[in-house]
Amino acid sequence: MAITGVLRIGEAALRVLDLEESIVHYRDRIGLQEMARDDEGRVYFKCWDEWDHHSLVIREADETGLDYMAYKVSSDAALTNFEKRIRDYGVEVENIDAGVYLKSGRRIQFTIPSGHVMQLYAEKVKVGNNMPAHNPEVIPDEGIIRGMGPTRLDHILIYGPNVPECGKFFTECMDFELAEEIVKDGTDDQLSVFLACSNKPHDIAWVEHPEPGKLHHISFFLNNEIDVYHAGDIIGKNRISNDIGPTRHGITRGATIYFFDPSGNRNEVFSGGYIRYPDNPPLRWDESQLGPAIFYHDGKLNESFLTVVT
Amino acid sequence: MAITGVLRIGEAALRVLDLEESIVHYRDRIGLQEMARDDEGRVYFKCWDEWDHHSLVIREADETGLDYMAYKVSSDAALTNFEKRIRDYGVEVENIDAGVYLKSGRRIQFTIPSGHVMQLYAEKVKVGNNMPAHNPEVIPDEGIIRGMGPTRLDHILIYGPNVPECGKFFTECMDFELAEEIVKDGTDDQLSVFLACSNKPHDIAWVEHPEPGKLHHISFFLNNEIDVYHAGDIIGKNRISNDIGPTRHGITRGATIYFFDPSGNRNEVFSGGYIRYPDNPPLRWDESQLGPAIFYHDGKLNESFLTVVT
């Protein structure tokens, strides 16, 4: 495939209520590497198998939620091209100089129809994945993989209005593709869309929700489905608030467990799911099949899963 | 170890409301081998890796539940010895001739303090585990392992009164050992006991309950923890009523999923758990820790799990 354009979610910036508790959670329970702290109190983390400097940023605030999500694009030229396409689409775009964000090249920022702040950038300082690029190993040194041991930040699921318009905006301006959708039975009305810009079953997803700009969860990838069980053990051991799981999604087929950080932001670690290609037909789920679509093993909806967002 | 005495649960006999639906469930979903049907309408099943003729018997009846559970002992001499010890303990014992039960040698039958009918027997016709004993293989032919693919019937959890007395009876008369227990906080009052007669963390367990003779679940063993996930997929695919899971038990440390047969009898498939030795200290859980004791991943009790019995 011509791999150009948006590569992946490269950064999620969360607000937390208690910074120290949150550091313990993300560093010791999920098992991220703490990479830096800045003068404004932000703490930066990466997963062990990521090459770039950081993928998660947290800061203490009075309320939880998502400051912004930033997707990495393949080149500065691609960034320029996306800027033009987004402006041409009628969306206001803000330019942010290189260096304003830690270890980062220039960014563009805009608000998407669901009310979330999104950024695109092409450059971030590379620090490596804990193994050399010349004669690498398959695992890093003992102690680098800790906690749940995720390899990377994988995707984000957000709640807000105008979900169909979000899908349209991302496919038309940023070349995302519709992987799966939930519709009102017998209609094309999308209540939820799952979009991919890769061979993964999703890189971003929305659920229709009246309040704009809300976060449902950020998700980290685990290498094997059995690792979801290990994550559950860590959740139990540390009395982390478990939302649901282990279970499997009908949508994406991933093995998953959901839990909350100490401030109430939802996290997911997951594994598996199919390898998606652009010639796969988009998969459609009826609203009446929401049970198995979301939690395949029991087909039952969990009230908190559908309603608690930050 | 001197391996003598009670070996394992060798047979569970369940009542079901609809025989044909139940056959589909146990044969095609759980994946047992249908071994025989008798003139009274009983259907006999075994797991693929069991050597004896059958381990599960179902029959159609107006109400669900357990007819009896039968444990296999190491020899006819052991059977005679247990008969004497049980009678000496003051429990009435009934003798059942060889051949009364299909493919089975003589049995003794008695009612335990929780109101359940229990049998012991030393002989059952061996049909083999689908692989030869001379130059065996490690897997049987394609198609033998089906559905959830359990290797054997593993244990039973029953509800009834007099749980501490059940524990005493089984340890004193049948050499079971206390593996784990749940007690009222700060007391020795047992609400639940998990007994083992093997290196497994349990071979039988009770929960205190006013009504005698009730079944909580029969449980089948899976070779790997990840197989619990596959069982969940089969449960979802076939819209089997899922009670809870996949999750992990604090008690026994097993990876587990619970679901109901079409009549409402609860089944479990599980894997893992520790290797138990008689010099392990019994593990004690306080009633206030019932959440993590039962479902470690979320530490939350599930009302149906605690109250629905057949």
Place this chain on the structure above:
Amino acid sequence: MAITGVLRIGEAALRVLDLEESIVHYRDRIGLQEMARDDEGRVYFKCWDEWDHHSLVIREADETGLDYMAYKVSSDAALTNFEKRIRDYGVEVENIDAGVYLKSGRRIQFTIPSGHVMQLYAEKVKVGNNMPAHNPEVIPDEGIIRGMGPTRLDHILIYGPNVPECGKFFTECMDFELAEEIVKDGTDDQLSVFLACSNKPHDIAWVEHPEPGKLHHISFFLNNEIDVYHAGDIIGKNRISNDIGPTRHGITRGATIYFFDPSGNRNEVFSGGYIRYPDNPPLRWDESQLGPAIFYHDGKLNESFLTVVT
């Protein structure tokens, strides 16, 4: 990412010495679905999770090896574009009309510098992945997943001359990217290149070899690393000639097992490996590190693995 261009290997066409034995191997041992047989004696197979009509074609011949490999591209326009770029690069391109190949749209065919016949096509009849696209399931019906149960044809590794030129041709004309390479120590001389056109660590790979057009192996993907173990059990059970494994590759980090079809063509089933992004640095292995690069668990080279090709 702009997902355009070459999507994946869509078809490998192998010559086998005994068709019936080969059908048993690919259908019953590996577990592919037999989709069709044609008048010239070709047999067509697909993996259970593939949407297109077939991905493996075998025919009986006097000698083993690869007839051609066909990669699917994202659209007819992309096909036209590749045709032009390849011609402009100086490579002769043959046009093949729609319908010449079973269930297939038009193709272009050319010989790559390593002497292998390659095809590109944009259309093949879709038959589905054994689950509906509207309210799908996560697993197909019992019995569909058989044998080793691969989800898809994943990649091919071929032997021939001019490996660096092959890498150049694929990156310049077909937008593949260099994922990993093996070089002579202290030089840039490539002995082997692993190229990707997706988020997988490789979609095609070469090893330098004097004889052109040779096949090292075709590879199928398994969902979980533990499935490689199950594949090993099937190999052992059926006395399939095992080349090496289970083991892990240093290159790609995949869990793998290699074996031969009844005619001696090498097959691989594998799982795992990292998620590759185009901004990952290419990984370089020195020839002196070939041991861990290929078989990480013992770091020892296997003579047959390096020399037996068909």
Place this chain on the structure above:
Amino acid sequence: MAITGVLRIGEAALRVLDLEESIVHYRDRIGLQEMARDDEGRVYFKCWDEWDHHSLVIREADETGLDYMAYKVSSDAALTNFEKRIRDYGVEVENIDAGVYLKSGRRIQFTIPSGHVMQLYAEKVKVGNNMPAHNPEVIPDEGIIRGMGPTRLDHILIYGPNVPECGKFFTECMDFELAEEIVKDGTDDQLSVFLACSNKPHDIAWVEHPEPGKLHHISFFLNNEIDVYHAGDIIGKNRISNDIGPTRHGITRGATIYFFDPSGNRNEVFSGGYIRYPDNPPLRWDESQLGPAIFYHDGKLNESFLTVVT
């Protein structure tokens, strides 16, 4: 089962050539807990899930091999009984006072027909399995499970003469049972016997060998078969000498990997295998089936595996 008599291998005492290298190997690579060092230079280790003070003892010496193996019995009365039975069998027994061995009660010591020194003991100081016995957890604190993360010392395989006599001695005097055997084709002549005193497929095994008292390997148990893969990654990463694996045994059905400690003593980590009951028929393998019996996945014998002992 009446769980009395020999419980398990409780201690293996190895000679190593370089103590410091060996400590790194057993502590950091295999992941044992270093428990003590004594005045004679012995270093004591345990696995994280074992309750007793230690299970492995190493000391520096001029040549590698096994000093002794010590099996734990269920009670002091059982110890006295075994002492009498062994003496009555005609084997000389030495008494060792409590306290002579670190943290240990009294022992009896004798030489078995294969020339190995064996001890039995009933008491060793309990230190716990890193989790409380009152309201335990399912996993210990982060960092306790390290390296390959075995839960316990599982069994030993030894080489020496008089294998059939060893089997007779262990079954007649110590109530072991024959789980599997390798015989010369068409005869009852045992070349190798696998004996169990538990529900595991073996607790000790022999291979006929002219030189007495040799060690083939000590083996540690892993919770899941996939953990064998992780062990392989650690072996590769640390360039530990890998003998063979990952693979599966035909005998016991275990998933396994073999490697050498820095001095050349062979270690195994394994998982899986069937749950053995005393009413299972012993499994017999012909010498001509030694390939699949030992390494099921390729059915090929490895010269070093059969000949290198310490």
